[in-house]
Amino acid sequence: QKEVEQNSGPLSVPEGAIASLNCTYSDRVSQSFFWYRQYSGKSPELIMSIYSNGDKEDGRFTAQLNKASQYVSLLIRDSQPSDSATYLCAVRGGGADGLTFGKGTHLIIQP
Amino acid sequence: DTGVSQDPRHKITKRGQNVTFRCDPISEHNRLYWYRQTLGQGPEFLTYFQNEAQLEKSRLLSDRFSAERPKGSFSTLEIQRTEQGDSAMYLCASSFDKTKNIQYFGAGTRLSVL
Numbered sequence: 001q002k003e004v005e006q007n008s009g010p011l012s013v014p015e016g017a018i019a020s021l022n023c024t025y026s027d028r029v030s031q032s033f034f035w036y037r038q039y040s041g042k043s044p045e046l047i048m049s050i051y052s053n054g055d056k057e058d059g060r061f062t063a064q065l066n067k068a069s070q071y072v073s074l075l076i077r078d079s080q081p082s083d084s085a086t087y088l089c090a091v092r093g094g095g096a097d098g099l100t101f102g103k104g105t106h107l108i109i110q111p
Numbered sequence: 112d113t114g115v116s117q118d119p120r121h122k123i124t125k126r127g128q129n130v131t132f133r134c135d136p137i138s139e140h141n142r143l144y145w146y147r148q149t150l151g152q153g154p155e156f157l158t159y160f161q162n163e164a165q166l167e168k169s170r171l172l173s174d175r176f177s178a179e180r181p182k183g184s185f186s187t188l189e190i191q192r193t194e195q196g197d198s199a200m201y202l203c204a205s206s207f208d209k210t211k212n213i214q215y216f217g218a219g220t221r222l223s224v225l
Contacts, residue, residue, distance in 0.1 A: 008151075088154070097166070098158075099154070
C-alpha cells in the first residue's frame, strides 16, 4: 500500500516569510513527485514537478527531493496572502500511472 | 477554455439512483484519469485510460462503478445504485505522455447522495 504523509496543519506563516511544506512517501520505486495547490472548493492546480534528487526552483517556489530519505519538500519564499490554500503532495511510480496524494497541508499566510 | 472540462458541476441524487459524469480532456492529451476526493482528504485514484484502453483500476472502483472512453476522446464515469458513501468530488485529469504525463485537473463534479 503506497502512502504519502503530510502534516495537515494548519501551518501559519507571516506575510513575506518562507513557508516550508514537507512530505514523506513509502514506495521506494516512486519516480515522479508533484506539488498541487488547492483552494477551498476548487480543483488541484499544479505548482511544481520534480523527478531527480536536489532542488528545482520556479519563481518563488522551490521543490526539494531526497530519494534516499523518501522526502519531498516545497518552499514558498516571500509568502503572500494569496498563497493561503491546501498544498497536496503527490507521487507516481512503481509501474502505476495514477497519482497517490497525501491529505494536504493547510497553509495560512497572515497579513 | 482549453482546459479539462467536467459536466455537470453539481449533482444531487437519491440513494439507489444511477448517475453519469462526463469529462472532456485537454485536446491532444491521450491519457485521462478519474479521482475521488472527500472532505479533508487528498484525491484518491480510481482509474485511467490511455486513448480508449482502460489500463489501471483501483480497488476503490467497486463493481457499481464503470468508466468508458469511447474513441479515446471524452470519458464517462457511471455509478450505479448510489450510496450515501459515494458523496464526494469526482475529479478528472488529463495528460500527454510526451510531456512527462503531468496531470491537469478539471473543476470536478460534486455528487451529493441523499
